[in-house]
Amino acid sequence: MEKDVRKPTKRMTVSTEVMIQMVDVHKWYGSFHVLKDINLTMHKGERIVICGPSGSGKSTLIRCINRLEEHQRGQIIVEGTELTGDLKHVEQVRREVGMVFQHFNLFPHLSVLENLSLAPIWVRKMPRKEAEENAMKYLTRVKIPEQANKYPGQLSGGQQQRVAIARSLCMNPKVMLFDEPTSALDPEMIREVLDVMVELAESGMSMICVTHEMGFANTVANRVIFMDEGQIIEENNPQEFFNNPQSDRTKLFLSQILSH
Amino acid sequence: MTEQTRHYEPGKHPDLPPPLTEVGVIGWLRTNLFSSWSNTILTLVGLYITYLLVPPVIKWVFIDADWVGTTREDCSREGACWVFIKVWFKQLMFGRYPLEELWRIYTAGALLVAAMIPLFIPQFRWKHWLALFLLIIYPIIATYLFSGFSADAVAAWPYRLMQYSALALGILALLPLLGVWRERSAIVAIVLLVLVPLWGLSASSTWTAGLLYGAPTWAAVIGVILAIGAPLVLVAGLMFSQWRNVIAENYWKFAITAAVVAFIGFMFPLWAWPDTAGSSPPWSIPLTAAALALAAVCPWGYDRPSGQPAWLARLLLPAYVVIAYLVLTGPPDFLNFGGLDWTANAKPLFAAIKDGPLPEVETPLWGGLFLTLVIALVGIVASLPIGIVLALGRRSNMPIIRAACVGFIEFWRGVPLITVLFMSSVMFPLFMPEGMTFDKLLRALIGVMLFSAAYMAEVVRGGLQAIPKGQFEAAGALGLSYPKVMSFVIMPQALKIVIPGIVNTFIGLFKDTTLVLIIGLFDFLGMAQLAATNPDWLGFSVEGYVFTAFGFWCFCFSMSRYSQYLERKLHTGH
Numbered sequence: 001m002e003k004d005v006r007k008p009t010k011r012m013t014v015s016t017e018v019m020i021q022m023v024d025v026h027k028w029y030g031s032f033h034v035l036k037d038i039n040l041t042m043h044k045g046e047r048i049v050i051c052g053p054s055g056s057g058k059s060t061l062i063r064c065i066n067r068l069e070e071h072q073r074g075q076i077i078v079e080g081t082e083l084t085g086d087l088k089h090v091e092q093v094r095r096e097v098g099m100v101f102q103h104f105n106l107f108p109h110l111s112v113l114e115n116l117s118l119a120p121i122w123v124r125k126m127p128r129k130e131a132e133e134n135a136m137k138y139l140t141r142v143k144i145p146e147q148a149n150k151y152p153g154q155l156s157g158g159q160q161q162r163v164a165i166a167r168s169l170c171m172n173p174k175v176m177l178f179d180e181p182t183s184a185l186d187p188e189m190i191r192e193v194l195d196v197m198v199e200l201a202e203s204g205m206s207m208i209c210v211t212h213e214m215g216f217a218n219t220v221a222n223r224v225i226f227m228d229e230g231q232i233i234e235e236n237n238p239q240e241f242f243n244n245p246q247s248d249r250t251k252l253f254l255s256q257i258l259s260h
Numbered sequence: 261m262t263e264q265t266r267h268y269e270p271g272k273h274p275d276l277p278p279p280l281t282e283v284g285v286i287g288w289l290r291t292n293l294f295s296s297w298s299n300t301i302l303t304l305v306g307l308y309i310t311y312l313l314v315p316p317v318i319k320w321v322f323i324d325a326d327w328v329g330t331t332r333e334d335c336s337r338e339g340a341c342w343v344f345i346k347v348w349f350k351q352l353m354f355g356r357y358p359l360e361e362l363w364r365i366y367t368a369g370a371l372l373v374a375a376m377i378p379l380f381i382p383q384f385r386w387k388h389w390l391a392l393f394l395l396i397i398y399p400i401i402a403t404y405l406f407s408g409f410s411a412d413a414v415a416a417w418p419y420r421l422m423q424y425s426a427l428a429l430g431i432l433a434l435l436p437l438l439g440v441w442r443e444r445s446a447i448v449a450i451v452l453l454v455l456v457p458l459w460g461l462s463a464s465s466t467w468t469a470g471l472l473y474g475a476p477t478w479a480a481v482i483g484v485i486l487a488i489g490a491p492l493v494l495v496a497g498l499m500f501s502q503w504r505n506v507i508a509e510n511y512w513k514f515a516i517t518a519a520v521v522a523f524i525g526f527m528f529p530l531w532a533w534p535d536t537a538g539s540s541p542p543w544s545i546p547l548t549a550a551a552l553a554l555a556a557v558c559p560w561g562y563d564r565p566s567g568q569p570a571w572l573a574r575l576l577l578p579a580y581v582v583i584a585y586l587v588l589t590g591p592p593d594f595l596n597f598g599g600l601d602w603t604a605n606a607k608p609l610f611a612a613i614k615d616g617p618l619p620e621v622e623t624p625l626w627g628g629l630f631l632t633l634v635i636a637l638v639g640i641v642a643s644l645p646i647g648i649v650l651a652l653g654r655r656s657n658m659p660i661i662r663a664a665c666v667g668f669i670e671f672w673r674g675v676p677l678i679t680v681l682f683m684s685s686v687m688f689p690l691f692m693p694e695g696m697t698f699d700k701l702l703r704a705l706i707g708v709m710l711f712s713a714a715y716m717a718e719v720v721r722g723g724l725q726a727i728p729k730g731q732f733e734a735a736g737a738l739g740l741s742y743p744k745v746m747s748f749v750i751m752p753q754a755l756k757i758v759i760p761g762i763v764n765t766f767i768g769l770f771k772d773t774t775l776v777l778i779i780g781l782f783d784f785l786g787m788a789q790l791a792a793t794n795p796d797w798l799g800f801s802v803e804g805y806v807f808t809a810f811g812f813w814c815f816c817f818s819m820s821r822y823s824q825y826l827e828r829k830l831h832t833g834h
Contacts, residue, residue: 068733087741095739105734109752109832118748119738151832164734171738 015044019175019206020065025074027060034060035071036230042175047201048208049217049238052227053253058210061227062177065208066090066097079174095123098168102180104160106152112139112163113148116170124171131170138166142196158189162196169200176200178209212257218242226250321806332797344800345807348791352807355627355782364405364618365630372398395641406626406634408618623701627782629811631701635773635783639708640766646709647716652746654721665717672714677772680707685779704776712769719761723754756830763823767816784808 020042027035034057042048050058063069064076067083067090076083078093107115116135120126126134139145142162144155152160161181168176178197182190194216201207201220211217217224217238224241226234226249234241234250245251268274280286293303324339335341345352354362375394378384626634653665672680684703727750735749755762777786788804791797 066737068737091739091741094737097737099734099737101730101734103730105728105730107731107735107749107753109756109830111832119740122744122748123739153832167738 017044018042019044019046019079020208021075021077022061022064023075023077025064025071025076027057027064027069027071027073034230035064038074038232040225040232042206042208044174045204045206046223047206047221048223048225049221050208050210050225050227051212051214051217051253052233056227057230058227059179062099062179062208062210065175065177066094066099068099095171096174098171098173098176100161100164100168100176100178100181102183104152104157104164104184106160106164106167108152111149111151112144112155115152115163116167119167120170135166135170138169139163141169141199142166143192156189157185158192161185161189161193165193165196165200174206176205176207178207178211180210180212182211182213214242214254214257226253228253332800335800340803340806341800342803344791344797344803348787348797351628351791352784352787353628354630355787356625357621357627357630358625361619361621364408364621368402368405371401404618406621407623408620623699624781626701628787629784631776631781632770632773632783632785634701635705635708635776636766636770638705639712639769639773642709643712643716643765643769644762646713647720648751650713650717651720651724654717655724669714669717672711673718675711677708677711677775678778680711681775681779683707700779701781704779704781708769708773712765715765715768716762719758719765720754722761723756723758724750726757727754756827759823759827759830763819767819770816770819771812784811 018041020040022038022040025035025038026033038061040061050061052058060069064071064083065078067076071083079096081089081093083089083093106112107118110118113132113135116138117126117128117131120131120134121128124131136145136148139148142165144159144162147155147159147163152163155163165176165181181197182193185193190213194213197207197209197216198220209216209221221238224236224238225232226241226245226247228249234245234247236246241250242254245254282291294300320339322339324337326335326337326339326341326343328334329343330347332341332344334343350359350362354365357365372394375390375398378390379387384390650665650669653661654669656662656665681704684707685700688703731749731753732745735745740748773783774785776783777789782790785808788808789801792799792801792804
């Protein structure tokens with residue numbers, strides 16, 4: 001895959017304020033040990049890309065951050081709130097953490113505008129009119145304001161994913177999680193979604209992104225994490241990571257995905 | 261070279277019209293009736309069968325039928341005797357419901373239709389409130405219209421209302437303690453929503469009793485103002501002003517105040533006419549004093565955010581107290597312009613209401629299509645929410661709730677409806693304590709309700725299972741709580757998918773209501789059978805069956821059409 005598609009953008013200053021902290025996190029699916037001893041600290045304004053072969057636990061890792069998956073050992077603290085079985089904490093964290101899924105997961109029975117205003121109205125208690133204005137603002141930001149009154153089923157994959165990004169942004173989250181946002185898209189639509197993500201990164205949004213788009217990683221990330229078999233194998237800035245990988249596993253992985 | 265066979269440059273091929281044999285009448289006949297030899301034969305056989313069946317039916321129903329007359333002697337021709345239906349029509353529709361009281365059914369029906377019409381107008385904006393009215397207030401009105409009040413119920417109703425409202429308030433006030441509905445203002449709104457209609461009822465009968473039976477009009481007017489006006493002012497003031505925040509922060513104090521005010525309202529008829537029921541209950545005076553004191557003290561308990569004007573809040577309840585006191589003791593001499601003898605004019609209140617505006621029509625008199633519709637509508641309206649709750653319970657992670665729901669569903673689904681009805685009618689009373697009775701219709705209604713709820717639960721569960729996991733995750737990831745995820749994201753989709761199944765259950769339920777015949781209730785079909793066994797009208801059961809079949813078909817077919825319309829309307833291209 002192409003490398004260095006753009007010049008690296010200006011590196012935003014990363015604050016010392018800790019947003020997400022994972023300490024000794026373990027997770028099992030039944031007897032399968034899917035996350036092993038994960039330690040990860042994310043600061044405000046950081047843009048982390050997680051990559052690795054399929055089944056390495058990278059999706060599981062970010063899904064633990066808003067507790068779509070439960071971890072069984074260790075601590076996950078998001079914005080000062082520890083994720084436990086307490087539903088109040090979970091809802092509190094989810095209000096501040098946006099998530100974009102591989103398969104968009106838009107609500108098919110609601111129009112695009114309703115998709116975007118649902119959570120602000122019912123979670124943030126925003127008046128409907130204000131929520132809709134807010135929604136239009138973000139739809140404009142992802143460059144599809146003209147689709148506001150259509151239903152998700154009438155949009156292309158790329159448009160749907162941009163709506164999904166706007167839906168998360170409408171909640172004004174402090175962190176965005178992207179779970180392979182371009183993997184389900186036709187090749188000609190990947191660009192439009194990546195453009196939106198790059199723009200978002202440049203605006204200073206903290207984000208963690210699971211992706212195979214190495215060009216994207218190289219452009220916007222200030223840290224790349226490589227995972228394999230449930231463990232973090234290597235963690236570095238993009239230049240070092242791509243040009244000077246340390247472990248053999250990383251080298252093998254990079255040679256496989258960059259060879260064609 | 262013809263247009264059809266011409267060749268074009270790549271990328272320049274225009275759209276050509278289809279061949280003539282594919283469109284128009286000929287095309288339709290070819291594709292649908294005569295597409296092959298075997299289909300041609302089937303078409304001809306079908307036409308022959310239609311020829312054999314349809315003309316005789318038309319002849320029996322229309323051409324050879326008797327339409328005019330009043331006795332069976334008027335039915336001399338070969339075809340159907342519709343005179344039979346005409347003579348028995350009122351009974352087929354309403355059973356043995358007293359003819360002079362039929363206006364009550366008409367009124368309730370007209371009100372239902374009138375209230376339903378706006379639901380079908382897309383531009384109508386207050387559909388939610390109207391639906392709430394139809395689901396909560398309309399049943400109360402309809403029950404009152406249909407059955408009136410029995411003498412016992414009349415004597416007991418102020419106490420009943422008080423008990424029910426106290427129960428409702430207690431439950432609502434406890435909810436936030438259980439962690440349900442942390443939105444306190446929602447609770448207050450619901451408390452008020454429960455109170456106001458109850459209050460209105462209380463007021464309306466005070467009013468009618470006063471007007472109709474010569475009780476002091478002065479007191480009746482004040483009673484109405486108090487009972488309707490005060491809570492309305494409370495609602496308006498408390499819900500739509502800056503006090504909303506005050507309530508939200510002091511919901512429990514408010515709940516107590518509301519309960520106390522409600523209590524005063526419900527006891528008002530007793531206090532206003534202390535000697536009416538023979539004698540006023542001995543505890544009424546100290547209770548009144550206590551209630552008034554509480555009501556007066558409560559507003560001062562509010563911790564208002566600084567800068568909120570509170571004079572009206574402080575004024576409202578004391579004003580209420582003063583007026584209540586005036587009414588209790590009668591107006592002081594300097595206000596009693598008419599020189600009314602306050603107590604002498606008061607007629608026994610209970611005796612007055614006893615023969616009051618709407619006499620009781622006992623449920624055994626209900627029947628015909630009316631009864632069918634009552635059972636079916638109650639079953640339909642109640643089974644959907646119960647079914648949804650059961651379906652969610654069956655998918656719950658909590659093992660006890662899940663087991664309870666599975667047990668409930670499997671029990672009710674595993675038992676024939678006839679057994680349910682029979683048990684409710686014959687066995688159930690045996691288990692009740694001496695002297696405690698439930699209305700037979702009510703028991704049948706509950707049986708039908710639970711039975712169809714179990715079916716509905718499985719239909720809804722089917723819909724829930726069709727919703728991809730991603731929908732739950734996406735909605736949850738936005739911070740929506742479980743009830744909101746369910747009501748805004750999952751249920752609308754799940755219910756839309758299972759509309760055919762839901763309507764199927766409704767239609768089944770509608771037709772199953774005919775089984776109430778087994779416990780001696782005469783619904784539409786039962787009435788037709790009864791009419792056909794009348795010695796003067798023996799031998800016309802076919803007409804009866806055809807007519808009831810047609811009636812049932814009309815209702816079921818319209819349900820089916822409406823469901824298809826809904827499916828089309830809710831289709832959003834996915």
